[in-house]
Amino acid sequence: QVQLQESGGGSVQAGGSLRLSCQASGSANFMAWFRQAPGKEREGVGCLRQDNGLIYYEDPVKGRFTISQDSAKNTVYLQMTNLKPEDTAMYYCAATESASKISDGGRLYCNPIPQKFDDWGPGTQVTVSS
Numbered sequence: 177q178v179q180l181q182e183s184g185g186g187s188v189q190a191g192g193s194l195r196l197s198c199q200a201s202g203s204a205n206f207m208a209w210f211r212q213a214p215g216k217e218r219e220g221v222g223c224l225r226q227d228n229g230l231i232y233y234e235d236p237v238k239g240r241f242t243i244s245q246d247s248a249k250n251t252v253y254l255q256m257t258n259l260k261p262e263d264t265a266m267y268y269c270a271a272t273e274s275a276s277k278i279s280d281g282g283r284l285y286c287n288p289i290p291q292k293f294d295d296w297g298p299g300t301q302v303t304v305s306s
Contacts, residue, residue: 220288
């Protein structure tokens, strides 16, 4: 089991940027970011597969959000740029040793399906105003 703690959330205007951090107590093969807006289901943002370094992004954030990691610090980051009001949500990081895969261009990426992740952080709020 991995303990996770997110940080870096806040309030920004549309077009702004934020960087979220997820500090983990240990390593896990699959690390992902999710978000949940009020009244909506939790949805995947992106997923990092440690064993091959591939990172998968969901369409709404592709080209605007970037996942990176500092392995020495057991920290995964979510750099968010060109933020939109519809990005407003509670953001969570999650970890698992075994996740669903999704094929794209002949490569197998980690598929950020919430039900497949075991360990979760408490979340950090991101609010984007227009």
